[in-house]
């Protein structure tokens with residue numbers, strides 16, 4: 720287990736960078752990112768992808784190596800969305816973006832060995848986004864996303 724939040728600030732960045740390097744080896748998909756860097760101030764989310772393809776990883780993503788791997792896979796999906804289906808400023812669209820990323824995490828639960836609690840969190844996050852899609856886009860949007868079409872309805 721790895722938890723950078725308990726590491727003295729002087730060493731935190733180096734430890735995080737080392738953990739990110741290990742995770743990048745586990746998750747070759749993240750090679751599509753421009754770069755993957757640690758951001759100790761990013762605490763509202765586990766990680767964030769910027770429009771230029773930079774992936775920022777916050778302290779909470781480091782609660783386990785498995786969670787960090789799954790988080791990098793999630794962000795690699797966001798990087799892949801940038802050219803054709805990146806809806807960061809739209810509530811419906813950003814939920815669609817996240818459903819695609821959470822589904823990729825679900826498909827890799829066994830690969831990364833995610834704990835039942837971590838799996839439950841991913842499932843709950845996906846469900847929350849599906850309810851946003853239901854509220855903002857109606858049943859047709861839900862059906863579209865369930866069918867695997869992650870573009871704006």
Ligand SMILES: [Zn+2]
Nearest residue numbers: 793797817820
């Ligand atoms: Zn996301």
